[in-house]
Amino acid sequence: MKNLDSKSHVRGESVYLDDIPLIQGTLYACVFDSPVAHGKLNAVDAKEAEQYEGVYKIITAKDLIGENQIGGIIPDEPLLADSEVHFQGMPIAIVLADSEENARKAAKKIAAEIEPLEPVTDPRVAAAKGDLIIPPKKFILGDTENAFATCDHVFAGRTEQNGQEHLYIETQGAYAVPGENGAIKVYSSTQGPTAVQRAVCRVTGLAMHQIEVDVQRLGGGFGGKEDQANAWACICAVATQLTKRPVKYALHRMEDMRMTGKRHPYSSDYKIGLDKDLNIVAYEVTFYQNAGASADLSPPVLERTLFHCTNSYFIPNVTATAYSCRTNLPPNTAFRGFGGPQGMFVIECAIAHAAEKLGVSAAEIQRKNLIFDGEEFPYGQIAESEAITTWTQGDEKYNFAQLQKEADEFNAASKYFKKGVAMMPVCFGISFTKTPMNQARSLVHVYTDGSVAVSTGAVEMGQGVNTKIAQVAAKTFGLPIEKVRVHTTNTQRIANTSPTAASAAADLNGKATQIACETIRTRLLEVAQKLVESASALDLSFADGFVHRNGERTSLDWQTLVMDAHLSRVNLSEHAHYATPGINFDWTTAKGHPFAYHVYGTAVVGVTVDCLRGRYEVDYVKCCHDFGSSMNTEVDYGQIEGGIVQGLGWMTMEEVFYDTDGKLRSNALSTYKVPDIYSVPKEIGILPLETNRENLAVLNSKAVGEPPLMYGIGAYFAIRNAVKAFTDCSPDFDAPFTPEKVLLNLHTL
Ligand code: MTE
Ligand code: LUZ
Ligand code: MOS
Numbered sequence: 019m020k021n022l023d024s025k026s027h028v029r030g031e032s033v034y035l036d037d038i039p040l041i042q043g044t045l046y047a048c049v050f051d052s053p054v055a056h057g058k059l060n061a062v063d064a065k066e067a068e069q070y071e072g073v074y075k076i077i078t079a080k081d082l083i084g085e086n087q088i089g090g091i092i093p094d095e096p097l098l099a100d101s102e103v104h105f106q107g108m109p110i111a112i113v114l115a116d117s118e119e120n121a122r123k124a125a126k127k128i129a130a131e132i133e134p135l136e137p138v139t140d141p142r143v144a145a146a147k148g149d150l151i152i153p154p155k156k157f158i159l160g161d162t163e164n165a166f167a168t169c170d171h172v173f174a175g176r177t178e179q180n181g182q183e184h185l186y187i188e189t190q191g192a193y194a195v196p197g198e199n200g201a202i203k204v205y206s207s208t209q210g211p212t213a214v215q216r217a218v219c220r221v222t223g224l225a226m227h228q229i230e231v232d233v234q235r236l237g238g239g240f241g242g243k244e245d246q247a248n249a250w251a252c253i254c255a256v257a258t259q260l261t262k263r264p265v266k267y268a269l270h271r272m273e274d275m276r277m278t279g280k281r282h283p284y285s286s287d288y289k290i291g292l293d294k295d296l297n298i299v300a301y302e303v304t305f306y307q308n309a310g311a312s313a314d315l316s317p318p319v320l321e322r323t324l325f326h327c328t329n330s331y332f333i334p335n336v337t338a339t340a341y342s343c344r345t346n347l348p349p350n351t352a353f354r355g356f357g358g359p360q361g362m363f364v365i366e367c368a369i370a371h372a373a374e375k376l377g378v379s380a381a382e383i384q385r386k387n388l389i390f391d392g393e394e395f396p397y398g399q400i401a402e403s404e405a406i407t408t409w410t411q412g413d414e415k416y417n418f419a420q421l422q423k424e425a426d427e428f429n430a431a432s433k434y435f436k437k438g439v440a441m442m443p444v445c446f447g448i449s450f451t452k453t454p455m456n457q458a459r460s461l462v463h464v465y466t467d468g469s470v471a472v473s474t475g476a477v478e479m480g481q482g483v484n485t486k487i488a489q490v491a492a493k494t495f496g497l498p499i500e501k502v503r504v505h506t507t508n509t510q511r512i513a514n515t516s517p518t519a520a521s522a523a524a525d526l527n528g529k530a531t532q533i534a535c536e537t538i539r540t541r542l543l544e545v546a547q548k549l550v551e552s553a554s555a556l557d558l559s560f561a562d563g564f565v566h567r568n569g570e571r572t573s574l575d576w577q578t579l580v581m582d583a584h585l586s587r588v589n590l591s592e593h594a595h596y597a598t599p600g601i602n603f604d605w606t607t608a609k610g611h612p613f614a615y616h617v618y619g620t621a622v623v624g625v626t627v628d629c630l631r632g633r634y635e636v637d638y639v640k641c642c643h644d645f646g647s648s649m650n651t652e653v654d655y656g657q658i659e660g661g662i663v664q665g666l667g668w669m670t671m672e673e674v675f676y677d678t679d680g681k682l683r684s685n686a687l688s689t690y691k692v693p694d695i696y697s698v699p700k701e702i703g704i705l706p707l708e709t710n711r712e713n714l715a716v717l718n719s720k721a722v723g724e725p726p727l728m729y730g731i732g733a734y735f736a737i738r739n740a741v742k743a744f745t746d747c748s749p750d751f752d753a754p755f756t757p758e759k760v761l762l763n764l765h766t767l
Pocket of ligand 1: 237240353354477479480483519521522523524
């Protein structure tokens with residue numbers, strides 16, 4: 019089934035924040051942000067801006083009624099700079115004017131007196147100074163120190179990974195509208211309506227029941243709006259509180275790129291030990307995460323890096339240490355994979371390093387060390403592994419050895435074009451690693467005309483979660499999908515939501531919806547039992563809009579039944595709660611069972627490098643992917659294709675560039691290259707894994723949002739292999755592998 023939004027998207031009728039009709043008297047906000055990355059803020063001069071045409075008011079930190087604080091996990095992030103600026107792009111003042119244009123122009127007239135301080139942009143420098151966001155985190159399995167002593171081969175090295183700009187098509191933004199008795203309604207382009215509500219309460223000093231947050235849909239979030247939608251919502255809400263006027267702010271692309279954080283860059287050290295049969299016996303890794311100027315979501319991102327530091331492999335002895343380092347960059351944040359890709363990249367580098375030195379293919383080491391059922395992850399969870407199954411089924415379909423052979427034959431015959439192939443297994447844990455976040459609620463109304471409305475905490479951002487939730491309701495009631503409508507995500511209908519993140523939105527909100535619908539279904543079947551004079555409600559079911567008895571359609575249709583139930587004063591609404599069972603994690607021991615399940619997959623990636631120009635093309639990404647049992651293959655295949663392309667972009671062409679002053683140079687689409695239609699692999703092959711294991715996914719349909727991104731990591735190693743086929747070299751593990759870096763490795767000067 020197609021994404022339910024596809025028609026309105028194609029017609030341009032879908033409503034995003036910027037499409038909301040504005041109320042008369044709306045003011046437009048624009049932020050004046052710090053021109054430097056680090057300094058003492060001595061004074062803000064807004065006199066000229068105040069006089070500017072159409073300017074209504076200028077707000078600085080001292081005007082806030084509530085607390086000047088939006089740090090959700092750690093209170094280290096002022097909404098508006100007061101005494102210090104920590105990154106270039108940090109909001110300092112809010113200009114309110116009668117038009118967007120006047121607000122923007124007036125903001126340019128503001129001047130700040132800033133006494134410069136030394137900016138730090140390198141996480142290792144921050145770590146050396148002891149400037150950490152949280153104390154270091156560690157995972158230990160077995161005993162690496164003794165294990166390394168038994169290894170036949172030990173290799174050590176260093177890797178660099180860069181950040182990634184989210185580039186959601188819809189930029190950040192919010193629209194705040196005043197209500198009665200000081201209440202405020204906030205329309206926000208956020209993945210986390212409750213996070214916005216909490217942040218707004220803090221800066222306005224209002225209670226949560228005075229703040230309503232409403233989200234229709236996002237034009238993409240990718241993690242960038244899990245936490246970082248809060249600031250803009252707070253800016254609008256604070257302005258509304260101070261002016262009693264509706265206030266809107268939708269960021270321009272360059273403002274968004276400059277002021278918001280990105281995927282975390284990491285610098286890492288690894289040491290890998292193997293025995294003579296290529297079993298990985300020991301692995302030691304240290305991650306330096308570039309957190310930016312404040313914590314934001316860096317701590318849980320750091321943790322997920324540790325959770326995924328051994329990817330799909332079983333390694334009996336692991337010591338993994340992670341530092342979250344404070345630098346003067348915009349606070350880095352969630353991005354599809356949430357630290358997991360960064361952890362996986364490093365182990366893949368270590369394996370590639372070992373393979374190169376031992377003269378074997380990386381695939382041999384990868385295949386040999388895939389995790390089996392019953393083996394333990396470094397965090398204590400026991401694997402229910404599909405790692406080997408996805409590899410072998412992928413191999414049967416795609417014939418990995420043959421693909422390698424074709425590349426070798428091509429390379430033997432071609433001087434200036436070289437092909438490279440790499441395998442990329444993926445294992446991604448599903449659940450928020452913070453156990454209490456794994457809960458959700460759903461409110462289902464059946465109206466007397468038989469139509470059904472569902473509200474949940476899930477935010478639609480293109481990933482198709484609303485379609486899946488509607489499918490759950492339609493299936494439970496045996497109705498065509500047109501009978502179900504998913505309403506906006508609203509904190510008045512659904513409270514205390516977790517953000518739509520961790521790929522878990524369909525599972526959590528879908529399960530809550532299923533519970534609510536089943537409760538109503540049971541009530542309706544009891545009514546139906548009387549109407550069709552059935553001995554037992556157990557013989558009855560719903561299908562095709564009718565009540566069925568023992569599988570046969572009766573004359574009682576859904577709409578008649580619903581009206582009858584209403585007249586009999588039966589409750590046609592339900593508010594249900596779901597909490598993932600069986601999960602836990604204890605940070606004092608760093609052990610537990612944090613994930614409801616894992617998603618597995620194996621991809622083979624093939625590229626062709628033009629060795630004169632350094633350019634490359636991705637020929638194919640073919641994967642065997644563990645869907646459990648997909649409830650919507652159109653949506654899920656779209657997630658895989660999109661995830662792969664986004665992963666390729668991160669690993670190959672997207673280069674976030676801050677200079678040593680902490681100034682973002684890649685601040686527009688002319689200087690930051692994202693994949694376009696021409697960068698899409700010539701072939702994306704998806705083989706669904708066939709198994710019939712039970713799992714905790716909604717309708718057994720495993721989460722699909724984030725895991726495919728990591729197939730893209732394979733492209734890095736495929737390019738590396740192609741480069742090595744041209745010239746005897748050993749490129750540094752420094753991602754992204756841009757055409758420029760490829761060229762420099764192909765031709766040493
Ligand atoms: N797909 C689209 N089209 N747009 C997005 O913003 N975000 C990704 C993924 N797929 C995203 C997307 C991220 S980061 C996550 S966590 C999941 O969708 C969240 O949605 P889910 O929990 O419903 O899978
Ligand atoms: N967000 C979060 C996430 O708060 N916790 C997580 O574990 C997580 N995982 C993936 C993406 N977002
Ligand atoms: Mo996704 S990084 O969990 O929003």
